[in-house]
Amino acid sequence: MDSRPLILLRPVKDLTDHRGGLSVIEKAEALPFRVRRVYWIHGTKPDVARGFHAHHRLRQLCVCLAGSVRILMFDGQHADWVMLTPSSGALDVPPMIWHEMHEFSPDCILAVFADAEYDEADYIRDRDQFIRHVHSS
Numbered sequence: 522m523d524s525r526p527l528i529l530l531r532p533v534k535d536l537t538d539h540r541g542g543l544s545v546i547e548k549a550e551a552l553p554f555r556v557r558r559v560y561w562i563h564g565t566k567p568d569v570a571r572g573f574h575a576h577h578r579l580r581q582l583c584v585c586l587a588g589s590v591r592i593l594m595f596d597g598q599h600a601d602w603v604m605l606t607p608s609s610g611a612l613d614v615p616p617m618i619w620h621e622m623h624e625f626s627p628d629c630i631l632a633v634f635a636d637a638e639y640d641e642a643d644y645i646r647d648r649d650q651f652i653r654h655v656h657s658s
């Protein structure tokens with residue numbers, strides 16, 4: 522298995538001025554793929570966790586627009602946590618990374634930029650199956 526870092530935070534440019542905030546993600550270093558779908562998670566109920574899957578091929582960038590959320594990234598061998606906030610940068614979620622989203626603040630808005638349209642067949646929603654898949658490839 523390769524040993525890529527599990528937590529890769531891509532830069533979000535802050536152009537805040539006296540009028541308020543303006544944040545930008547641009548250029549390949551920050552947005553390294555063509556966006557084909559955008560969705561956002563909001564109004565998450567207390568004590569709810571989401572995710573609990575990996576994708577075969579999908580690559581995504583998660584940006585916390587408001588509040589905070591704690592994300593677990595697991596490559597089948599190593600796991601790491603990251604707290605996403607509007608100032609933490611954009612989390613790169615490559616294919617074949619099991620991810621879970623925990624501890625959503627009530628005001629959390631988590632935007633996700635994806636490189637493909639929705640396809641349920643791309644999901645691995647069973648953790649044991651994910652681990653078997655990682656170790657067989």
Ligand code: T46
Pocket residue numbers: 558560562571572573581633639
């Ligand atoms: C991910 C994390 C970060 C659609 O029909 N179209 C869509 O574009 C999406 C994202 C979801 N759905 C359906 C699939 C489920 O029936 O909406 C329902 C809820 O999706 P899910 O339970 O997968 O939601 P999360 O928050 O667990 O995961 C989502 C994304 O699905 C996933 O790709 O990486 O956010």
